[in-house]
Amino acid sequence: MMETGVRPPRNLNRDTPAPGRPATYSLRGRLLGFVLVAILLAAVLQGLSVYRGALQQADALMDQQLQQVARSLSRGVAANSPTGWDLDPDGFDLFVQIWGSDGTQLFRSTRSFLPPMAVLGFSDVQANGNRYRVFSLQAGSQTVQIAQDLSARSARAQAMALRALLPFVLLTPVLMLSVWWVISRSLAPLERARREVAHRAADDFSALESEALPSEVRPLVDELNLLFARVRSTLDLQRNFVADAAHELRSPLTALRLQAQSLRRDGNDAAAHDAGLARLNLGIDRAIRLVEQLLLLTREEVLGATPPSGSKLVSMQDVVKLAVADVLPLAVNKQIDLGVVAGDTAPPSGEVGFVSGQEEALHILLRNLLDNAVKYTPASGQVDVALGLHNGQVTLSVEDSGPGIDLNDRARVFDRFFRGTDAQAEGGSGLGLAIVKIIADRHGADLALGESARLGGLKVEVRFPSA
Numbered sequence: 001m002m003e004t005g006v007r008p009p010r011n012l013n014r015d016t017p018a019p020g021r022p023a024t025y026s027l028r029g030r031l032l033g034f035v036l037v038a039i040l041l042a043a044v045l046q047g048l049s050v051y052r053g054a055l056q057q058a059d060a061l062m063d064q065q066l067q068q069v070a071r072s073l074s075r076g077v078a079a080n081s082p083t084g085w086d087l088d089p090d091g092f093d094l095f096v097q098i099w100g101s102d103g104t105q106l107f108r109s110t111r112s113f114l115p116p117m118a119v120l121g122f123s124d125v126q127a128n129g130n131r132y133r134v135f136s137l138q139a140g141s142q143t144v145q146i147a148q149d150l151s152a153r154s155a156r157a158q159a160m161a162l163r164a165l166l167p168f169v170l171l172t173p174v175l176m177l178s179v180w181w182v183i184s185r186s187l188a189p190l191e192r193a194r195r196e197v198a199h200r201a202a203d204d205f206s207a208l209e210s211e212a213l214p215s216e217v218r219p220l221v222d223e224l225n226l227l228f229a230r231v232r233s234t235l236d237l238q239r240n241f242v243a244d245a246a247h248e249l250r251s252p253l254t255a256l257r258l259q260a261q262s263l264r265r266d267g268n269d270a271a272a273h274d275a276g277l278a279r280l281n282l283g284i285d286r287a288i289r290l291v292e293q294l295l296l297l298t299r300e301e302v303l304g305a306t307p308p309s310g311s312k313l314v315s316m317q318d319v320v321k322l323a324v325a326d327v328l329p330l331a332v333n334k335q336i337d338l339g340v341v342a343g344d345t346a347p348p349s350g351e352v353g354f355v356s357g358q359e360e361a362l363h364i365l366l367r368n369l370l371d372n373a374v375k376y377t378p379a380s381g382q383v384d385v386a387l388g389l390h391n392g393q394v395t396l397s398v399e400d401s402g403p404g405i406d407l408n409d410r411a412r413v414f415d416r417f418f419r420g421t422d423a424q425a426e427g428g429s430g431l432g433l434a435i436v437k438i439i440a441d442r443h444g445a446d447l448a449l450g451e452s453a454r455l456g457g458l459k460v461e462v463r464f465p466s467a
Helices: 027-076 150-186 188-198 218-265 270-304 316-333 359-376 421-426 432-442
Strands: 094-099 105-108 121-127 130-139 142-149 312-315 337-342 354-357 382-390 393-400 446-451 458-463
Touching: 027 094, 027 130, 027 142, 027 150, 130 150, 142 150, 150 188, 218 270, 312 316, 312 359, 316 337, 316 359, 316 382, 316 393, 354 359, 359 382, 359 393, 359 432, 359 458, 432 446
Parallel strands: 337 382
Antiparallel strands: 094 105, 094 142, 121 130, 130 142, 312 354, 382 393, 393 458, 446 458
């Protein structure tokens, strides 16, 4: 039976890695794990070292005590001393035997099972199932043998070593807790930044606070703030584009609808029908041109708000050839003389002007300048393009024989949708020079408007920085 209805969404866990992706991990957990394991290993190694050192010191101390007791007995035991006397049996478990020069036993501790033979110095002896640490001393006519049970000796040495190890056992957890507290406090600013980002609204691109962050993390937050600024700028451009498109397309689309209604009314009049159809096609062409300019303006604004990428050395002579070829059909249609001339600062023979930038954007810049010049130049006029070098900088100029731009309008012609009187007559969108300005600024070029001394019209000069 087939199920119907809406499938419930999966419970996605941010910590569950997608197939083929590396698993995520906690920086705090990894740092704590590595540091705490390192502390634990260091404490274990240090504890073992201290334990072994304490055992060796206890063993040396007990050997020294055997020597001291043996020397004391060698001076204080007479030939008629009674046997069966115990020497601190509950303290160090010492067993003593003393012989005279003729081998007669002068003294023997109770519970002593030592062999009668004595080896001078230290030795380990097996007797009655036990092992003993024995020290024998020849003092005058007497031989003193003093022994200690190795099992009791080892137990006492281990107890002393464990007491020496006790501070490490107590301090290691305290040190691990201190490290955990320090790391948690040190990473707290990261957690605050994470919570701040997690609780933000989708349209909140304000900068994160970076003053209280550590120096290792501040560059990352600064880059995030720059990214937020770029995203905010991009969204602002998109909103502006939607608003501009809605505003600018309202009139052309209304005009197209009225022209379509006029065609329906003039269906019986062939001449009026053809004239209306021509106006309709012209209106469609203008709407298409406006949409193209809007999209191009938005793209250039977005590129201008982001770091430059894809820059290379571009031959401006190639750019001039391509732009002139694009605008040439429009110039031929208006019988305008469009050509490339040698400027006052033309490059020497064989030298090509190069600009560091994006070839497509530079092509759009020059094509818009030529398109405006041809559009606003009267029929049978002239438009010239010149490429030159001045102090190592590439200069590009476009001159025409048109009416030029009024001095009062020159400060505003680079604003979006600004149309002078001539532009309104020609049906311009007011976006061409705005796009030129954005591209020039992105390439660090200086853009200047002036009068053409040779042709009498407008002269636009673009001066690029040295490549």
